[in-house]
Amino acid sequence: MFFNTLLAMTSSEQLFKDSALRMPGGVNSPVRAFRAVGGHPIFIASAHGSKVTSADGREYIDYIGSWGPALLGHAHAPTVKAVQAAAERGLSYGAPTELELRFAERVMELYPSIQMMRCVSSGTEATMSALRVARGFTGRDVIVKFNGAYHGHADCLLVQAGSGAATFGNPDSAGVPQAMVQNTLSMPYNDLSALEGLFDERGQEIAAVIVEPVAGNMGCVPPEPGFLEGLVSLCTDAGAVSIFDEVMTGCRLAAGGAQERYKLKPDMTCLGKVVGGGMPLAVYGGRKEVMQCVAPSGPVYQAGTLSGNPLAVSAGLTTLNALTPAVYARLEAASARLEAGLKQALQETNVTATVQRVGAMLTVFFHDGRVTSWEQASQCDRERFSAWHQALLAEGIMWPPSQFEAAFISAAHEDADIDRTVQAARRALAKL
Ligand SMILES: *Cc1c(COP(=O)(O)O)cnc(C)c1O
Numbered sequence: 001m002f003f004n005t006l007l008a009m010t011s012s013e014q015l016f017k018d019s020a021l022r023m024p025g026g027v028n029s030p031v032r033a034f035r036a037v038g039g040h041p042i043f044i045a046s047a048h049g050s051k052v053t054s055a056d057g058r059e060y061i062d063y064i065g066s067w068g069p070a071l072l073g074h075a076h077a078p079t080v081k082a083v084q085a086a087a088e089r090g091l092s093y094g095a096p097t098e099l100e101l102r103f104a105e106r107v108m109e110l111y112p113s114i115q116m117m118r119c120v121s122s123g124t125e126a127t128m129s130a131l132r133v134a135r136g137f138t139g140r141d142v143i144v145k146f147n148g149a150y151h152g153h154a155d156c157l158l159v160q161a162g163s164g165a166a167t168f169g170n171p172d173s174a175g176v177p178q179a180m181v182q183n184t185l186s187m188p189y190n191d192l193s194a195l196e197g198l199f200d201e202r203g204q205e206i207a208a209v210i211v212e213p214v215a216g217n218m219g220c221v222p223p224e225p226g227f228l229e230g231l232v233s234l235c236t237d238a239g240a241v242s243i244f245d246e247v248m249t250g251c252r253l254a255a256g257g258a259q260e261r262y263k264l265k266p267d268m269t270c271l272g273k274v275v276g277g278g279m280p281l282a283v284y285g286g287r288k289e290v291m292q293c294v295a296p297s298g299p300v301y302q303a304g305t306l307s308g309n310p311l312a313v314s315a316g317l318t319t320l321n322a323l324t325p326a327v328y329a330r331l332e333a334a335s336a337r338l339e340a341g342l343k344q345a346l347q348e349t350n351v352t353a354t355v356q357r358v359g360a361m362l363t364v365f366f367h368d369g370r371v372t373s374w375e376q377a378s379q380c381d382r383e384r385f386s387a388w389h390q391a392l393l394a395e396g397i398m399w400p401p402s403q404f405e406a407a408f409i410s411a412a413h414e415d416a417d418i419d420r421t422v423q424a425a426r427r428a429l430a431k432l
Pocket of ligand 1: 121122123124125127150151152153212216217245246247248272273282
């Protein structure tokens with residue numbers, strides 16, 4: 001009670017000042033600091049459905065959605081109940097549970113390409129582990145990623161790494177020795193002929209190609225027709241492992257992710273965000289012969305004290321069980337309404353920008369014409385983005401604080417939320 005009162009009386013600005021003395025940039029993950037858009041971050045006191053309430057007591061319509069997990073809206077009641085019930089039975093055992101089995105069964109029903117899997121605690125762990133397994137399985141060292149793609153912060157993946165890193169103008173992090181990235185090749189996204197050229201030259205050295213099947217960490221950039229199909233078959237022909245990093249797209253673009261939407265079967269898949277229902281939980285998995293390389297079945301080591309944590313798995317399983325066709329119909333309707341409204345507002349205000357959307361992922365790029373790659377995304381007018389973000393915030397709309405982050409619509413966003421957002425957007429655009 002005292003704690004709550006204290007929070008309600010302290011402004012975001014003050015909390016940020018105090019936090020900045022104790023945490024780098026005042027935050028526990030860089031993009032939360034609002035550096036790309038100016039001002040101070042909004043501290044959150046609570047969240048429900050489509051809304052978040054700040055420490056200052058102000059309510060916002062939220063399009064960050066915890067950066068993806070809040071697909072069903074914040075504090076989804078059955079998920080909260082499942083976590084409470086699990087907590088009563090103990091917070092962590094470090095021993096296997098039936099819940100993990102049921103969760104794995106459900107994941108594999110939704111993702112038929114996953115024949116065996118492991119639970120981990122973050123998307124970063126999932127991609128890092130998948131790459132180690134791919135290298136162990138193939139006995140090769142080279143991994144291929146795409147410019148502007150973010151796959152978590154493992155050393156070998158911090159090359160041309162999109163959103164968080166790109167926003168700060170240093171896509172390559174300090175503290176990563178050259179030796180850690182010398183086997184990482186970064187290629188232009190959506191450029192199949194460049195990838196074909198690479199495979200012609202070095203196909204037999206390539207352990208894996210890791211891809212966001214719909215890019216979300218340079219803003220929402222869909223795959224060009226044939227790009228993903230070509231990528232998977234290049235890998236198959238060369239004996240390399242195709243890895244779909246569906247940490248963002250998984251369960252968002254369809255219950256079975258982008259691979260369901262585009263009818264594709266990668267060798268391995270990484271899941272996170274939605275799959276944990278808001279708790280720290282992620283998954284990597286794939287073809288049985290590949291996954292059998294993982295210890296103790298095989299020689300590739302990977303472990304985790306809190307992996308498959310009962311609270312996290314309870315939240316994940318309850319969320320997966322709630323992913324009905326009605327949820328996706330609602331997500332599509334709300335997202336299409338937002339897309340149409342924003343496009344109309346752009347037209348009415350004569351502002352040059354491009355709205356791109358796949359399912360419940362959407363970006364307004366301050367760019368003339370379609371964006372298909374990081375090379376184009378990076379040319380956006382970031383000052384305009386920043387002004388637009390600040391104007392929306394003043395209107396009570398919590399838009400992601402970077403040009404290179406997708407906005408996430410949830411199944412809890414009502415038409416009234418969308419319409420209020422579009423009206424605010426029109427006023428914001430008119431001021432640019
Ligand atoms: C968020 C994200 C990650 C990293 O997940 P964390 O849980 O933040 O470590 C990896 N890949 C993609 C595509 C993501 O969007």
